[in-house]
Amino acid sequence: MLWTKKDKILLAVSGGPDSLGLLLAMNELKSSEGFSIGCCTIDHHLRKESAEEVIYVNKICEELGIDCKVIDINVKERQEESNKSCETAARELRYEALKEIFTKYKYTKIALAHHSDDQAETVIHRLIRGGGMTGLSGMLPKREYFIRPFLAVTKKEIQAYIDEFPYIPAHDKTNDIPDVTRNKIRLQLIPYLKKYNPNIVNTICRTAAIMQDEDEYIRAEVLNFAKKHIKKEHGFTVLNTEEFKFVMPALQRRIIRYIFSEYNNEHYTLDYISVERFRELIYSGKTGNITSSSNMLLKIEKGYCIFTEGNTRNLKSFKIIGNIDYRYEEYMKNIFLNQSYADIMKQCVEKSKKICELGKYSLYEYRTTSKPEVVLRNQYVLDADKVGKLKLRYKKNGDMFSPNGIDGTQKIVKCMQSLRIDSADRKTWPLLADENNIYWIPFCRGSKEARVTDKTTDFLVVTLIK
Numbered sequence: 001m002l003w004t005k006k007d008k009i010l011l012a013v014s015g016g017p018d019s020l021g022l023l024l025a026m027n028e029l030k031s032s033e034g035f036s037i038g039c040c041t042i043d044h045h046l047r048k049e050s051a052e053e054v055i056y057v058n059k060i061c062e063e064l065g066i067d068c069k070v071i072d073i074n075v076k077e078r079q080e081e082s083n084k085s086c087e088t089a090a091r092e093l094r095y096e097a098l099k100e101i102f103t104k105y106k107y108t109k110i111a112l113a114h115h116s117d118d119q120a121e122t123v124i125h126r127l128i129r130g131g132g133m134t135g136l137s138g139m140l141p142k143r144e145y146f147i148r149p150f151l152a153v154t155k156k157e158i159q160a161y162i163d164e165f166p167y168i169p170a171h172d173k174t175n176d177i178p179d180v181t182r183n184k185i186r187l188q189l190i191p192y193l194k195k196y197n198p199n200i201v202n203t204i205c206r207t208a209a210i211m212q213d214e215d216e217y218i219r220a221e222v223l224n225f226a227k228k229h230i231k232k233e234h235g236f237t238v239l240n241t242e243e244f245k246f247v248m249p250a251l252q253r254r255i256i257r258y259i260f261s262e263y264n265n266e267h268y269t270l271d272y273i274s275v276e277r278f279r280e281l282i283y284s285g286k287t288g289n290i291t292s293s294s295n296m297l298l299k300i301e302k303g304y305c306i307f308t309e310g311n312t313r314n315l316k317s318f319k320i321i322g323n324i325d326y327r328y329e330e331y332m333k334n335i336f337l338n339q340s341y342a343d344i345m346k347q348c349v350e351k352s353k354k355i356c357e358l359g360k361y362s363l364y365e366y367r368t369t370s371k372p373e374v375v376l377r378n379q380y381v382l383d384a385d386k387v388g389k390l391k392l393r394y395k396k397n398g399d400m401f402s403p404n405g406i407d408g409t410q411k412i413v414k415c416m417q418s419l420r421i422d423s424a425d426r427k428t429w430p431l432l433a434d435e436n437n438i439y440w441i442p443f444c445r446g447s448k449e450a451r452v453t454d455k456t457t458d459f460l461v462v463t464l465i466k
Helices: 017-033 050-064 075-082 086-104 116-129 155-162 181-193 200-229 249-263 272-283 312-317 324-337 339-350 412-418
Strands: 008-012 036-043 068-072 109-111 230-233 236-240 290-292 296-301 304-309 353-358 361-368 379-383 391-393 431-433 438-441 459-465
Touching: 008 017, 008 086, 017 036, 017 050, 017 155, 036 050, 036 086, 050 068, 068 086, 075 086, 086 109, 116 181, 116 200, 181 200, 200 230, 200 249, 230 249, 236 249, 249 272, 272 296, 339 361, 339 459, 353 391, 361 391, 379 438, 412 438
Parallel strands: 008 036, 008 109, 036 068
Antiparallel strands: 230 236, 236 304, 290 296, 296 304, 353 361, 361 459, 379 459, 391 431, 431 438
């Protein structure tokens, strides 16, 4: 439904055939449909006829008993300020003016007069520039509070409708000149394509409608992924890159666009090259990669990446959120999405005993004579004959660690640095230790000390639970 009863709809009317048809049609429908209408007409001051046209629209509204607001905009001034094309500057100012009236007079919808011929032009225009499914879906019949009642109606049908009324629509002669791309598409390209398919406009509109349905499905899949694998905290957006790599490229691109649109929904457009650059960085497997694109930053860490606003000049404020709480919670989400892992976790806890607590975390352990087939990331297995009384503790000055895969020992601080644990999080990161050694930095790395070997006969399985 484009509208409901009691809606207050603002009509954008220029005085041309399309918007005049919209004004007349909505005026006829308002009683039976139960909504009310008002009109906004805008003088762009780009043609000498524009002043007469807004007066004409206002006069028609007076005759029909419709409230009409006349707005003046300065397109040339916006062009000079923004260095944008006349067409873009005019469109921006037009929408700003409509939104101002919409808000000030408490309208619930804004109706635009785009029709099926406009839809075909839009799709072709986006195809020429290069666009994905969203772009080739064309204009939506309803988006937020904007509605397009004529989107399934042809220009010819609109003209036939207004011929029944005593009003002569205004004619913008600049639309007859093939100077800008959209005019060339309308005046030259579409007539040429009709030689191959006389029904090309309907064909393109039907394709756009199919694209809209499929785009809606992908949008739902993106939101479903975001609920599970994207976290927002303190101005950062954190993406689980391990899960990201498992989805199809089409969905990956949309996920990246979704993240960027969350920061700048109206004015930022991420092009294909930028999207592919970010995908390449995520797949590279490298950590610490930082890039800047339209005031956005991406920093990649092990298993996740962080998006935030900013540029390379303010990297000092770009803090990692991959603390122990975040890593634990994200991993637990994945555990309980996998039934077999969830069962393993349940069985481990049931046969374990709690041996200590530290802050939010508890440590459970159990002994077994057979090596566990699956070890979860919040678990660690040691040779039970080589450890003392285990406990959780925080780091101390002078702590040494013998990390797996690295020769010798190193200071625990240096090891945490190499693991990309932020300095602010190192003080509260729980460590598995006894009176002599540190055996495990949870979610990061184990020690060579008490490591399980082929000669191990008694296994000690510890589980970290929040």
